[in-house]
Amino acid sequence: MKHFDVFNGDADGICALHQLRLTKPLKSLLITGVKRNVELLARVPARSGISVTVLDISLDSNRAALLELLRHGAEVEYFDHHFCGAIPEHPNLKAHIDTAPDTCTSLLVDRHVGGRQRLWAIVGAYGDNLLHAARTLAASCTLEPAQLDQLRELGESINYNAYGESEADLLIPPVMLYEILRPYADPFDFLANEPIARTLCESLRRDMALALSLPPDTALAGGTIYVLPNEPWAQRVRGAFGNFLATSSPDRAHAVLSQSVQGEYVVSVRAPLANPYGAVELCRQFTGGGGREAAAGIGRLPHDRLREFTVAFERAFADASQAQTLSAQAAGPATK
Structure with a gap:
């Protein structure tokens, strides 16, 4: 039976697949792309006699292709944490879907394989900016603080590489990156032996320095909204910058916009880490919007809808700001 592995090209998708195939080796055809390309399941030919594993792409965004595959008798196993809508009931579908804001696909696979490749699950969680979840997993391993820092930087760098209009914008296509790390059961060996790991980390640092020099729009x-200049580095760093802002100001929401080659905005939204809800509901108000509760995005936001987005952003996260103010008032004046 021919098998297809369909996965998001970001850190969570790559690390989820890597854990699964280290634990359950299987020859497969690989289908992936840039992070924003989530409608990947349509690339799988709908016919009988095939099996498919799907990782870290929204079921709701791939519903039509999934139903077509099931109709033709394909066997599908689905791991994901994004907004999914109603999950189809079908004997050929095994769904491992959890949309809670404190989980990601790498954590779902870690649970599925009994933690047998946990270091890569930690890398994936860090890449998805789930810092608490990554540290909780790491507590079950014997790791020095410096090693945790290495895993965090690796996760952030793999995730950073997935941002772009097309694979031509990336430092390395995600399928090639996965093929390079595929032999490594230990991420520290990957870091020590593969030059691409150092290249990604250094490039992320440079682009982050440029983003940090900008004031909010x-x-x-x-929360705050940043509109990055129409430059290649801005496309690459949009997600990493959004995650940095979310971590630095956990009580506030953040949106980072960069311009696409068509002149529209590509939008990344981060809900406040202290109350990680509302990002996907906001983004789904706009065509092409989707994601999860804590982090979501819009593939194409026309220029003339920027004001509308700003109003919707303010409305989506005003309650969190008001709740923070009321909590502070209830606590009374600070004492020295």
Whole structure:
């Protein structure tokens, strides 16, 4: 039976697949792409006699292709944490889907394989900016603080590589990156032996320095909006910068916009880490929007809808800001 592995090209998708295939080796055809390309399942030929593993792409965004595969008798196993809508009931579908804001696909696979490749699950969780979840997993391993820092930087760098209009914008296509790390059961061996790991880390640092030199475009009660210049580095760093802002100001929401080659905005939204809800509901108000509760995005936001997005952003996260203010008032004045 021919098998297809369909996975998001970001850190969570790559690390989820890597854990699964280290534990359950299987010859497969690989289908992936840039992070924003989530409608990947349509690339699998709908016919009988095939099996498919899907990792880290929204079921809701791939519903039509999934139903077509099931109709033709394909066997599908689905791991994901994004908004999914109603999950089809079908004997050929095994769904491992959890949309809680404190999980990711790498954590779902870690649970599925009994933690047998946990270091890569930690890398994936760090890449998805789930810092607490990554540290919780790491507590079950014998790791020095410096090693945790290495895993975090690796996860962030793999994730950073997935951002771009097309694979031509990336430092390395995700399928090639996966093929390079495929032999490594230990991420520390990958870091020590593969030059691409150092290249990704160094490039991320350079692009982050450029992003950090910019002021926010709009500051609101519940969060901030950054509009990055129309430069290649801005496309690459959009997600990493959003994650950095979320971690630095966990009580506030953040949106980072960069311009696509068509002149529209590509949007990344991060809900406040202290109350990680609302990002996907906001983004689904706009065509091409989707994601998960804590982090979501819009593939194409027309210029003339930027003001509409700003109003919707403010409305989505104003409650969190008001709740923070009320909590502070209830606590009374600070004492020295």
